[in-house]
Amino acid sequence: MTRRPLLPSLGLALLLSACAPLSQVTPVTPPAPAPEKRYNAAELQALQPGDFSWPATSTDGERALREAALADIRARLAMPAGPARDGALPRLFDLVAQYNAEIDAARPLLLEALPTLADRDPEFQRAVLTAAHTLYPSEAAPLLWPLLPQLTASKPFAIAAYTVLQADASATPRLQAVMEQRFPSWADDARLIALMARLRDPALPQPPLADLLAAPLRPGFAVIYSLQRPGRQAMGLALVRGADGRFVREGAGQLLAVPQLALARTGLPGTLTNGNTPQGVFTIVGAGTATNPNIGPTPYLQSKLPIEASPAEFEHVESKPAADWSAALYDSFLPPSWQGYSPFKEAWLAGRAGRDELLIHGTTINPAYYAGSAYFPGTPQQGCLIANEDWDAASGRLLASRHLRLAQAYAAAGTRADLAGYLVVVEVPGPGPVTPAEALALVTAAGR
Structure with a gap:
């Protein structure tokens, strides 16, 4: 069985991506996929591994995707401060995490963006706070305390709270107080119900x-x-x-x-x-x-x-x-x-x-x-x-x-x-x- 070799200078992650639309997760143009096909049980059982190939899994295919993605990251890092760079941040942080590359270079941009998030739309908040949770929880946590009471949408609030918890598990009582004050109707929101369960940490015994x-x-x-x-x-x-x-x-x-x-x-x-x-x-x-x-x-x-x-x-x-x-x-x-x-x-x-x-x-x-x-x-x-x-x-x-x-x-x-x-x-x-x-x-x- 042939294993693909490890490409150099990439770190731990290559081609990480979401179960999400192609346009949201792919930094370069991939091989054109075949038209989507549905399978019934008999068709699925008849398949063999040799029926499938994907050129981007070859050594040359991986290298081409990596080099294009790294060039994209560095181009975004080089953008001057301003609205255009702000707009590029969600994609930048996604690529940095995706390729485990230029993490140190991107850190100042993330920490600089956090205090300004209260004035941004919830989707931008979500993207930047997700990067904080994924890449920089310890550095981000002190900047999130003043931000938490200003977040009006439950999704960014929950991501920020989980990031603080990741950096400091003892923060649960303070986070619970902030959440109850900011979202008095938290029990009507599925994300906040889950967060409150985590904060209260009942440690329920698992059934058989x-x-x-x-x-x-x-x-x-x-x-x-x-x-x-x-x-x-x-x-x-x-x-x-x-x-x-x-x-x-x-x-x-x-x-x-x-x-x-x-x-x-x-x-x-x-x-x-x-x-x-x-x-x-x-x-x-x-x-x-x-x-x-x-x-x-x-x-x-x-x-x-x-x-x-x-x-x-x-x-x-x-x-x-x-x-x-x-x-x-x-x-x-x-x-x-x-x-x-x-x-x-x-x-x-x-x-x-x-x-x-x-x-x-x-x-x-x-x-x-x-x-x-x-x-x-x-x-x-x-x-x-x-x-x-x-x-x-x-x-x-x-x-x-x-x-x-x-x-x-x-x-x-x-x-x-x-x-x-x-x-x-x-x-x-x-x-x-x-x-x-x-x-x-x-x-x-x-x-x-």
């Missing part, structure tokens, strides 16, 4: 995982269970439970367990734009190809959050009368022991907060750039669930795909040609990557 692994959700549908560590700084594992309620085993009888990462580059919570994959229940509504060059040509599985999917779409029923989403409807997918466990409501809150397009997919990002990281060989993006793929360094042809293996196992385990089913993302306490032996013990305890 066996209950969740055995939960019917809706009988007769296949389910992907993604077991992840709190903080997401280690590789998790994806398991498949078939429509018959049994977890999928491979040829020799061992449990199918595919390494998968649910970490976003920002490290923000799942209720915020470009944050980690939220904990909870999603619906799966099919498979297709992406236009995002960092996802590449291997078909993704399309998962949707509550609210993003209507109740009928979430439940995979066509004849059910129209209904509104409610916390009670979300709870109906959970076993009784999990219905009162607030951390598992993150997917419900994320949907209420407007998050969407959190896919289950492969990656064209070279994992060699993350050697030495706690989550290696994962390649973080911005909220999706990602399993690794190996691309040939010379030709850019796909050699092996853990994601395709997972998607095909899910397709084979279901009964629906349209690939309808569910995704459950759950955090499993413990150190280091989630191991196959650990997953097997959990499944055995669930009697599945």
Whole structure:
């Protein structure tokens, strides 16, 4: 199996990108993607890794993208102070974080921008504060205290608060007081509900995982269970439970367990734009190809959050009368022991907060750039669930795909040609990557 070599002088990150529109995340023109295609279960199962190639995964393709992106970063850094440079800052910080390049050179621009954010629109605030959280939390935190009472939108406020917490965990009482004063109706806002839960830190005991692994959700549908560590700084594992309620085993009888990462580059919570994959229940509504060059040509599985999917779409029923989403409807997918466990409501809150397009997919990002990281060989993006793929360094042809293996196992385990089913993302306490032996013990305890 051919591995792509590590390109020099790039640091840890190359081609990091979001599960977001191509125009928002790609610093240079990528190879023209094939027209988007949808796959049914039989078509998905018939695919082979050799069916796919992506020239930008070759050594020459990576180098060309990197050099163009670094030139873009340096051009933005060289702009004179003024409105034009201000307008270039969100893109600049995105590229700096994306390529882990010129971080020191960009720091003064970020720190200079923070005191002026109260007069900027919420989207500009979001972009700059996300950069502060991702790149400079310790330096930014002292500048955020006077800014917090001036922020009028909940999303920038929450990002600023999480940045302060990242720099100083003891700041919770002061942050709670500021939030309650600034947003007296915080309990009506999904992002602030999640933030308040973090500030109050009730440290609720997790219900038995066996209950969740055995939960019917809706009988007769296949389910992907993604077991992840709190903080997401280690590789998790994806398991498949078939429509018959049994977890999928491979040829020799061992449990199918595919390494998968649910970490976003920002490290923000799942209720915020470009944050980690939220904990909870999603619906799966099919498979297709992406236009995002960092996802590449291997078909993704399309998962949707509550609210993003209507109740009928979430439940995979066509004849059910129209209904509104409610916390009670979300709870109906959970076993009784999990219905009162607030951390598992993150997917419900994320949907209420407007998050969407959190896919289950492969990656064209070279994992060699993350050697030495706690989550290696994962390649973080911005909220999706990602399993690794190996691309040939010379030709850019796909050699092996853990994601395709997972998607095909899910397709084979279901009964629906349209690939309808569910995704459950759950955090499993413990150190280091989630191991196959650990997953097997959990499944055995669930009697599945």
